Amino acid sequence: MTSMQPLWWFALPLLLLPVWWHMRKRERTRTDLLATARFLPAATPQQQRMLRWSDVPLLLARLALLLALIAWLAVLAMPWKGDTVFVAASxxxxxxxxxxxxSAGMGGAERQPLPDDAWHWLARHEHEWRPEARFLILAPATSAAAAMPALPPRLAHPVDLRIAPATPAAAAAVPAAERAPRARHIVVVAPAARMPQWQALFAAFGTAADGANRYILGDAPRPETELIVWDKADAAPPPDWKAQLWWRTGAAAGETHSPQGTIWSAAQWPLQDIEAARALYERWQAATARPAPYPLPAQQFSAARQKPLPAPLARSPEWLALALLALFAIERILTHARRRS
Structure with missing residues (x-):
């Protein structure tokens, strides 16, 4: 059993409140006068106070209700999973x-799909596994789980990472969605007479690199827009337009930097010379290339923590909320029954 918010357990002394309430000092207020009491000397009445148990079922219900409430606030989780194999789809x-x-001796272990962000996902969810559970990760070298992290993974369970060898069969098993061309969003603002030329230029760019990129032309920037072509020398672009790279028509060719992005200027767009277009394409790809992750070699990670990391966004199981509701109903019923008695 694991608690994701253990500080709430410091509220356990509150369990003494129902005990004190049921064992509080009670005063005897009823007095009976005797006829012969007038012959006795006057004295101040003495009232006896005593501690005693009362309404034991109600006391137990209130203690259980308060304990369930603290456990619910502490985000109590019951680890139930054992050895697990995470396998990439490919x-x-x-x-x-x-x-x-x-070979890892996990033939009877449960199998789950490998999450995209495996290491962070395990850090957030490993409280669901029993302390003695083991993880086996099977992934190709191109998956995110095999990318070299900035820091070594620190989990509360041992992990055995095994990298699949790069084979033609493994490459053929990659889903079609992963082999689809990368969509790259471009904004082109140009006179209507030159728009067919820009469309032809980006269509030619789309055949380069074995069709790895697919260029989508638009007329307004979006968050994923990486290039804005502003082919209007007599007008300035809106000040709120921003992109990583701009192609703009200017008096002379050059490169400048502005708050809107890096600007490449040319006297005439689009480029008509094949060699100039090829050089522009290669320079563009080099400037916007995404870094390739360094692969993580196959290795075994021992448990680096005694307990899983606290999960601030974790939730207590539903059965605990239902138990809390049932105990509240029982406490109200017993309280009403005591008042009627």
Missing amino acids: VERSAWAEQQIQ
Whole structure:
């Protein structure tokens, strides 16, 4: 059993409140006068105070209700999962994956799809696994789980990371969605007479690099827009337009930097010379290339923590909320029954 907000357990002394309430000092207020009392000397009445148990079922219900409330606020979680194998979709049905599972002695372990952000996902959810559970990760070298992280993973469970060898069969098993061309959003603002030329230029760019990129032309920037072509020498672009790179028509060719982005200027757009267009394309790709992650070698990570990390956004299980509701109903029923008695 794991608590994601353990500081709430410091509220356990509140359980003494119902005990004190049920064992509080009670005063005897009823007095009976005797006829012969007038012959006795006057004395101040003495009232006896005593501690005693009363309404034990109601006391137990209130203690259970308060304890359930503290457990619910502490985000109590019951770890129930055992050894688990996380398999990437591209190697799930391969003979290599079955061989690795058997060699790791996890043939009877549960299998789950490998999350995209595996290390952060495990850090947030590993409280669901029992302390003795083990993780086996099977992934290709191109997956996010195999990318070298900035810091070594620090989990509360041991992890065995195994990287699939790069084979033609593994490459063919990559889903079609992962092999689809990368969509790149471009904004082109130009006179209507030159728009067909810009469309032809980007269509030619789309055939480069074996069709790895697909260029989508628009007339207004979006958050994912990486290039804005402003082919209007007599007008300035809106000040709120921003992009990583601009192509603008200017008096002379050059590169400048502004709050709107990096600006490449040319006296005439679009470029008509094939070699100039090729050089522009190569320079553009080099300036906007995404860094390739350094692959993480296959290795075993031992448990680096005694307990899983606290999860501020975690929620207590539904059964605990239902128990809290049931105990509240029982406490109200017993309280009403005591008042009627």
